[in-house]
Amino acid sequence: MGRRYRRGRGSEFFKRGWWLWLLTPVAFYLPPLVPFIYGAYKAVEWQWWLSGIRFxxxxxxxxxxxxxxxxxxxxxxxxxxxxxxxxxxxxALSAGLVAGMSATSLEEFFATQEFAGSIPFLVFLGVGYLLFALAINVVIRVYLMRDLWVKVLGSTIVHGIEATANVSARGELANALGEGFADGLDVGGF
Structure with a gap:
């Protein structure tokens, strides 16, 4: 790294990515720029955060x-x-199938609002939505969790690892119920 920063300070984080803040309003008018700007921002953030860690x-x-x-x-x-x-x-396939079961044309099926009360269509809609949400969750976990960590950890260098040779644990043993129990109760940020 050519530049030396004072580690762990918010002002240094701002210095590394100030130009991204200037590009953010442009992204509102050119949405294809959002992944470029956000990806660069997250990379700067990870680099700053990791470079500030000291033990x-x-x-x-x-x-x-x-x-x-x-x-x-x-x-x-x-x-x-x-x-x-x-x-x-x-x-579309579900609507066609349900309209075929009710012996009406697809236009009539949607024109009469029959589809809103159709239990088979609602079941197909619910199953499709659950599969869609599950698939998106899998994609996010693969790319924005697993692959992100692979890239971040692959770029991390540990200096002074020999200082950990004499590390010892101190204090009371943790209660298995108390340690991490609240983390297992995901309440969506509340």
Whole structure:
């Protein structure tokens, strides 16, 4: 790394990515720029955060490039588009199947609002929606969790690892019920 920053300070984070703040309003008018700007922002954020970590004589340094995460966001967007098209095809097929079962044409099926009270159509809609949501969750976990961590950890350098040779644990043993129990109760940020 050519530049030296004072680690862990918010002003240093701002210095690394100030130009991204200037590009953000442009992204409102050119939405295809959002993955580029956000991917670069997250890369700068990860690099700054990792480079600020210190444990006694051990310090971390990140060589993550600003463009390293942009492809991951484009992959997620691409998969969401593909999954949205598959979901739309599922809905069209379901509507056609339910309209065929009720012996009406597709236009009549939707014109009479019969589809809103059709239990088979609502079941197909619910199953399709659950599969769509599950598939998007899988895509996000693969690309924005697993692959992101692979890139971030692959760019991390540990300096002074020999300082950990004499580390010892102190304090009381943790209660298995109290440690991490609240983390297992995901309440969506409340």
């Amino acid at each position: 006694g004589g051990v310090r971390l340094e990140s060589t993550l490039k600003r463009s390293a995460l942009i492809g991951l966001y484009w992959k997620v967007i691409g998969w969401i588009v593909v999954l949205g098209l598959v979901f739309a095809a599922w809905l």
